[in-house]
Amino acid sequence: MVLIKSHWKDAASRKFASVKAKIPVQWILDPSVIEKAKKQSNLTGPFIEGLLSPIDKEITTFDSIQLIAKIREKTLTAEQVTGAFCKRAAIAHQLNNCLHEIFFEEALDRARELDKHMEKTGCTSGPLHGLPISLKDQFHVKGVETTMGYVGWIGTYEGRKRTGKEMNTNSQMVDDLLSLGAILYCKTSLPQTLLVGETHNNIIGYTLNPVNQRLSCGGSSGGEAALQALRGSTLGVGTDIGGSVRIPAAFCGTFSIKPSVLRFSYKDVANSNPGQTMVPSAIGFMATALSSLKLIMESILSTEPWLRDPEVVPIPWRKEHELTVPHPKLCFAIIDTDNIVTPHPPVARGMKLVRKAIERAGHEVVSWEPPNHSIGTTIHGEILSSDGGANIHDQLKLSGEPIIPEKYDDIGNKRKPPMPILRYQDLALQRKAYRAAYATYWESTKHKTNTGRPVDAVIMPVAPHAAVLNMKYYYYGYTEIVNLLDYSSVCIPVTHADKTIDIFREDYRPLNPTDYKNWEAYDADQYDGAPVGVQIMGHTLQEERTLSIAQITYEALLNHASSKL
Template sequence: MRVYSVSWQDRAAEKRASTLAKIPSEWRLSPTELDLASKQRDLTGPFIEGFLDPTEVSIIHMDSVPIVNAIKSGELSALKVTTAFCKTAAIAHQINNCLHEIFFDQAIERAKELDRFLATNNQPVGALHGLPISLKDQFHVKGVDTTMGYIGHIGGNMGISDPLDVNKIESQITKELLSQGAVLYCKTSLPQTLLLGETVNNLIGRTLNPHNQNLSCGGSSGGEGALQALRGSTLGVGTDIGGSVRIPAAFCGIFSLKPTPERISYRDMANTDPGQNTYRSTVGFLSTSLGGLELGLQSVLSTRPWIRDPAVVPIPYRQDVIDDILSRANLDNGTATGGRPLKLGILWTDGVAEPHPPVRRGLQMVAEAVRRAGHKLVDWNPPSQRTAKRVHVSFLYADGAHDVHKHLDLSGEPLIPNLEKSFKLRDPIPLLEYQDLTLRGLDYEIKYAEYWNSTAEDDGDMVDAVIMPVAPHAAVIPGKYYHTGYTEAINLLNYSAAVIPVTKADKNIDVVDPTYKPVDDFDRMNWDAYDPEIYEGGPVGVQIVARKYEEEKVLAIATVVHAALTAFKKEGRVGEKFKIANRL
């Protein structure tokens, strides 16, 4: 039995204290203020803004594109913007426990350099000039730890084996963001192993949902979602292998983009079981706006990442694809124009876990908005996504949890309770079984593609994208995330997906549907977990799914759908008609 000179609990406590010590004293909250925060249901909006001055509030309410434009025009300085977001992130962490790493001093110096460059050269460094960008704790930044939530990697960089390289390595995308003028200032929390739809680890504990502290912020890019819900960031970079940028976005009321793997570089990053590349994790973006997602994707692709990372497909940013989709709608209200409406599928349920009433209502709202905007909507009944979930999860567990235990053994920390069963150490699956799973996955991809192609048979128009739940619930009660099939199926297909916020759970509207009969015990377990009182105020989002390497297309369609939804809400057509959200 291995003996450790310092307990993992003491190492974690020391790291937490060290992180808090990096917050300037004038930004630290008193015990009374922290106690008040712990008793709040909703930490967003007025509550966190109460710790900021009016100028800071006005800055953090700006989204990514307006911020960059204001800095480039001289209306704002990079220093003023960076300071406002660092302060907000500092407060967010104290009341919501959402950061792993703080490097505000480094960010402030970077902002000063960018201001000097703009003043001297009368031009910005790049498309992201002066924009503060947060990073999930998988990305290496010089001078900063990358623990990925493991106690054993405190003081180092997970995935970097040479001790001479500790705190000297940058992930490729880190370099790309910096080359475009980004200001990096913090790294956000994630769950132990990454493979969990909530955010909890032995390093900092649990990150909750800022809109409703009874619920989870999602995972695995959960700290990103929580930070942005509190306006401590407008654009962040995360990863997704089973829903990890989509789930936090939906749960926290923001936007996200999951590209197809290999569209953006994963080079020199920390990861779980990095040798499993049949269904790879993908780098994605989370943002407070769709414009932020477009800005992030376009700026990174402008650096031609495939030149430095041979795993990246050489597809430059395609503005023409975006322009073509946007030409088919009036962006003021999403209405179809020019006789070319979008044709969208909608998946009401995967038949495994019925969406709770708030999600049902969210789907109905989007469907009604799309119909009123003049676009075509068809029910989506693809090959069973139960099959996709079963195949995909087999790859996530294929190594028998050996990679996870390798990292746990560095400190002696245990698995968190949520993962004790699924990541119990066991033998890896045999090669022939692995190969058979690969063939089953490919077969599912073919059948799904054939179904998608068949949607042109009735009117000659193939479905452009599909609207579907991100999860069967609005956010989730911690410990009750039973079904990740809605997102995992899309990972097995390697499709592109964007998430848009729709509404929030309302106990007066989203009453329990007494007519629904669960299809089996699993469905009943999920259905019985719904409690209107607990879920009150929990955000609801939907994912919009397109095919492989259609990132620009799905962002443009998300823009149209969101515009239609916004116009629909302004009409005041939301309320009692959705009291019991039966499928249309």
């Protein structure tokens, strides 16, 4: 069927309705519940649990490692686990608008097959046997559509028709997860263009923050974080080119890791401006527990993905790089502010909590004065906008849909001239020089630590705010600097905004116009209760060590909190 451009709203409405129609009738919520949910600030915990049966509630409180163990021990079946998470995801979507695609029936069929395999052989089919895993709507799954938030992609393969790949393609990541015994059951919401720190598109509208519905869930992997905050998933796969798995995790109070680009396969994953390869998007993972992040990375690397994707470096999971108990004394650098945009009071307090926790645990903290972050973030921003918005406008033209308001200032109504090739090549040299200077500085810190090693990790904010008010995301520097450097980074939750102690400072003097806009956007009442997360940055291709350090940091936080009770 030819899509009439003036009817993009009709196409979007039909798509939205078709997804909702895949929710089993017995799981459809009464309209009164939906209305009650709209008046709630926090949909997580008691609110959504009140809509579940006791067994479904119990199953969905377990994290990934626990679920796999219970299936292996035959305490639970894969069908029971999958059914519980499908039901909770269905309820989460009705409350929070966080899903793009639903394929519960296929997931339950696969669960039954895995249960038969277990019964017949006595063995699991792999390390992820029976575990439901959600996917950001960039990953292709056979039999399931991928719109990536574009109306013009409905009924196509990435906007193209009659390719033979429409609903007939698996991303390599999908094949690898299936080979490990995982069960795929839904794809989660994201913003039109991907390049936004909120989750909004013209097909499903907004996905809000289920912890505080006055705020955004973040982006671009926003639906993943929202679904996990509502416990409709314990583990999911996203992508990150400027903070897209770290921002939503921080905003929704969950965990995530952005690995270095070449560690995991991006083969056959849809993307925005896929020809831009100077600062490419990385596969990222999101979860309700740090242990789940290790589980999925170690499992995927056991399949040797580099044999099927030459872009992946042939590095298996290296247990020898993990820090185990008893672990050595560590030395951290802490960036409370990058002196470009100052974090709001809840984030500043969160950073102080982390510092106190790691110092109380006996670790060292030293000053950090790297090459100016404004240089790196400027390079990153210019690279991402180098095509003048051509790719995005091409996708919008397919249906005639408008650009979302959150991206309008960047893109406008028409293409801008693309960057001249010589300027682009110069940026490549600048990027290379900046990375080298940063690495040299990091190595030089061994002369000021008491460990005899360079700084083990850098802790800094994920964003200058705890979640964000709509249209108030002005600065991405804290996350995009990590992408430019291609370092690994883990996001962990720290605390929640509290209007009684996170007070707006009337005497604050902004550093620049962007800092002024960000500071003026702070509203203690609106942000009250919003999660605050931080990121732990490690070296390139050091996911094992960075994740271990994140675990040590998180345990220090938990111990520090319990000591004050």
